Amino acid sequence: MISLKNITKMFGSFTAVNDLSFTVESGEVLGFLGPNGAGKSTTMKMITGFLTPSDGQITVGSHDITEEPVQAKSIIGYLPEGAPAYGDMTPEEFLIFIAKVRGLTGSKVKERIDAVIKQTHIQDVLFKPIDTLSKGYKRRVGLAQAIIHDPKILILDEPTDGLDPNQKYEVRKLIKAMAEDKTIIVSTHILEEVSAVCSRAIVIDKGSIVAYGKPHELEERSQYYGAVTISFSEDGDFSDVITSLEQVEGATSVKFDEITERFTTFPTDKKNGTDLFNKVSALVESKGWDVKEIHLERGRFDDFFRSVTAGDLESKTEEQCGDKPSVPAKQDEGAQQ
Numbered sequence: 001m002i003s004l005k006n007i008t009k010m011f012g013s014f015t016a017v018n019d020l021s022f023t024v025e026s027g028e029v030l031g032f033l034g035p036n037g038a039g040k041s042t043t044m045k046m047i048t049g050f051l052t053p054s055d056g057q058i059t060v061g062s063h064d065i066t067e068e069p070v071q072a073k074s075i076i077g078y079l080p081e082g083a084p085a086y087g088d089m090t091p092e093e094f095l096i097f098i099a100k101v102r103g104l105t106g107s108k109v110k111e112r113i114d115a116v117i118k119q120t121h122i123q124d125v126l127f128k129p130i131d132t133l134s135k136g137y138k139r140r141v142g143l144a145q146a147i148i149h150d151p152k153i154l155i156l157d158e159p160t161d162g163l164d165p166n167q168k169y170e171v172r173k174l175i176k177a178m179a180e181d182k183t184i185i186v187s188t189h190i191l192e193e194v195s196a197v198c199s200r201a202i203v204i205d206k207g208s209i210v211a212y213g214k215p216h217e218l219e220e221r222s223q224y225y226g227a228v229t230i231s232f233s234e235d236g237d238f239s240d241v242i243t244s245l246e247q248v249e250g251a252t253s254v255k256f257d258e259i260t261e262r263f264t265t266f267p268t269d270k271k272n273g274t275d276l277f278n279k280v281s282a283l284v285e286s287k288g289w290d291v292k293e294i295h296l297e298r299g300r301f302d303d304f305f306r307s308v309t310a311g312d313l314e315s316k317t318e319e320q321c322g323d324k325p326s327v328p329a330k331q332d333e334g335a336q337q
């Protein structure tokens, strides 16, 4: 549904997006991650036709965004960064305006406006000027205008930024429900959102892809995957804890986290996490330690994210970065993944 082939964007001599290629299929929610300035919004602006790539080709549905911008844009819903809107309009006026711009007529206008008002929970602010709304409500109005024409493709730039926890939950639920018959790209800085709503994720840094995969695959590339973490019920003398854990068969090292006050034992082989868990549990029992919590780590997205975007490319291992998405233009079998 969406295909980027070797997309580059230059601003003067600065390369904001560097030779980016990936595809997104119908039914997928692609998480678009990366540190500030990585090139996420710039890429989204190119997919939606707001910026022209310096090089490369973008296809949306069956339309090239540069050659058939009107047809391509008609099947896209876009929530831009910061959810811009006409501030002196009320949400109701704004949605009527957008519905007409999107070509809706007759009873369809009211029908769709009623539907998106319900989906984004903006009933209470419908008649207040948008300029006077809180950040979260502005974003919800932005989301409402993005889905008003029930587009096949949704490009959402940080849709949950500024929302309260209840609304974050609602918007994630909405995105998941819409994914059934749409293709969605969501950028976010909230890493827990990736496992919650995305079927796949791309991490970009300095305009280039540094990691690509299913959320659980990326978590598993974190150093914590297969490690065993324990915390104690009360403060006490833990002087022999690290030494004892280090001596467990299959353990390679032990780390104490001063903030969470947890001890993490890392395995020599990540795949043997369950063995290590059983051995650490046996040690806990034999020592009679009063342990509050013991768990086998499934990997930590935040740790993985830091390891691939820390700015030191040489420190990123091949295992952490994983396979790059395929470049359809250079492969005989065409678009995939």
Ligand SMILES: Nc1ncnc2c1ncn2[C@@H]1O[C@H](COP(=O)(O)OP(=O)(O)OP(=O)(O)O)[C@@H](O)[C@H]1O
Pocket (backbone or CB within 6 Å): 011, 014, 016, 034, 035, 036, 037, 038, 039, 040, 041, 042, 043, 081
């Ligand atoms: N119109 C422009 N002119 C010059 N440089 C630009 C322009 N738009 C973006 N940039 C630069 O391109 C880079 C990528 O910006 P972009 O907004 O795409 O980052 P981002 O990944 O969306 O970051 P954030 O997480 O902060 O939203 C940044 O260095 C930014 O300053």
Ligand SMILES: [Mg+2]
Pocket (backbone or CB within 6 Å): 040, 041, 042, 081, 157
């Ligand atoms: Mg951005």
